[in-house]
Amino acid sequence: MSTSDLHLYNTADRTVSKFTPLVPGKVGIYLCGATVQAPPHIGHIRSGVNFDILRRWLAASGYDVTFIRNVTDIDDKILHKAVHEEIPWWAVAMKYERAFSDAYAALNVLPPTYEPRATGHISQMIQLMQILIDNGSAYAPGNGDVYLNVRSLKEYLTLSGQKLDDLQPAEDADLTFKKDPRDFALWKGAKPGDPSWPTPWGDGRPGWHLECSAMAHTYLGESFDIHGGGLDLVFPHHENEIAQSTAAGWGFSKIWMHNAWVTTSGEKMSKSLGNSLQVQELLKKVRGIELRWYLGSAHYRSMLEFSFEALEEASVNFRRIEGFLNRASEILGGEIIPSISAEFSIAMNDDLAVPAGLASISEEVKLGNTAISANDDKALAVHAGRVRGALQILGCDPFDPVFASTSGASTEIIDGLISLALEQREAARARKDFSTSDSIRDHIAGLGITLEDTPSGPRWSISTALPKEKGN
């Protein structure tokens, strides 16, 4: 069913329209990944989650998806950090690249098809600059820099809808080498002590924008379907990518998708405090699957106002769904076969309307629970399958091995110990010694284990990944 009815919002024309891939059955996506100069915060990872959901939905819709997410491993901030931390720049880049990889893995963001690093594509960047210089779109003033001549472009700033002359001119740039203050650097001439690579125009290092044009071209060709990134990349980064690539004669991306921010106190995160909303910190409070559920639950184009209360609420909501799937799995005595309901499909096809999809999941959970009460295993299998299928698209399938927190061996031991306690509790209940049975229950609950008495006997589940530690 590669002829899906998917509609997507395109920043380029600010409308939602039907998605038609350039090559039937295939989709190429380029997502601007991280500049690895600090640990990832949830804003970074939201972008990863949002586009991971897009990717999973495309795949589920029958498309063969090539998903590229780059790593910017050379830039001013990395260089500054290297000086500050007194380690080589490449050690800074690797340290934070690993931090990002860990965060992506913890939130079940699938590894991209290819994950190119900027420094691994210098020759492709030089080739692109050569094309641009040869056709008069770019110039090398002789100091090692290479600039794009924005006045030479047929079109510029089409994504952000701005006028070149309305832009506040950059103050920092050494205007001496630029023909126009709005020209931007493709390549930055080497400064003493900084890493550099040789080019026909002198030694230097890549400008930020050039990297993505070169890497997208390398892995996806001259034209591809979707280019994604955070809303703040629209200008200048994506405008400049478009400028470079189209000036080279490439078709470049057909659809531009931008995720909104995670905000705190109504403001973009990076503007507010240097805060503690790093992924690793939050994973001490909630499980990765719950953090993902939270970040993925809002529509990707809506601002997500972060609060610990909202995060906790999302966790509670998710556990309800997870609890249902666990119950269903035990009752059905086997793996739940995932399926996609019509409601969920319609929601996702409407520019990834996850919130509407969530409503359909809630409905299926309710129907499934009702089926359990009615001992209707056939209906239960249907509803549980739809819930699991939807969760898989959202990357929140609790049965996904990615989220298994304990090894099989230790789970068996725990299971044995809990069962022992439960047997004693049942014995106490049988002789109406409720103070003893409740004491056992309270003790188990204190360990973060939830007990449910079902018609077929008590069952237990770990309610949190970590011992309860209430804070915030």
Place this chain on the structure above:
RNA sequence: GGUCGGAUGGCCGAGAGGCGAGGCUCAGGACUGCAAAUCCUGCCACACGGGUUCAAAUCCCGUUCCGACCUCCA
């Protein structure tokens, strides 16, 4: 100054002219030894002022407030 978004119940969050998405919280009920889990019921909101319409949260005009981008940004 230019460009672009946003304002929905106690809270989070959809929707985009007419049946009040969904979740969380709270209250009541069923079930339970008591709980938990689950189900049922209840809680009738769309920044403000005008207008259009049989009908407006949704369309139009105006206002207020909040935010983003304008060469570091997810």
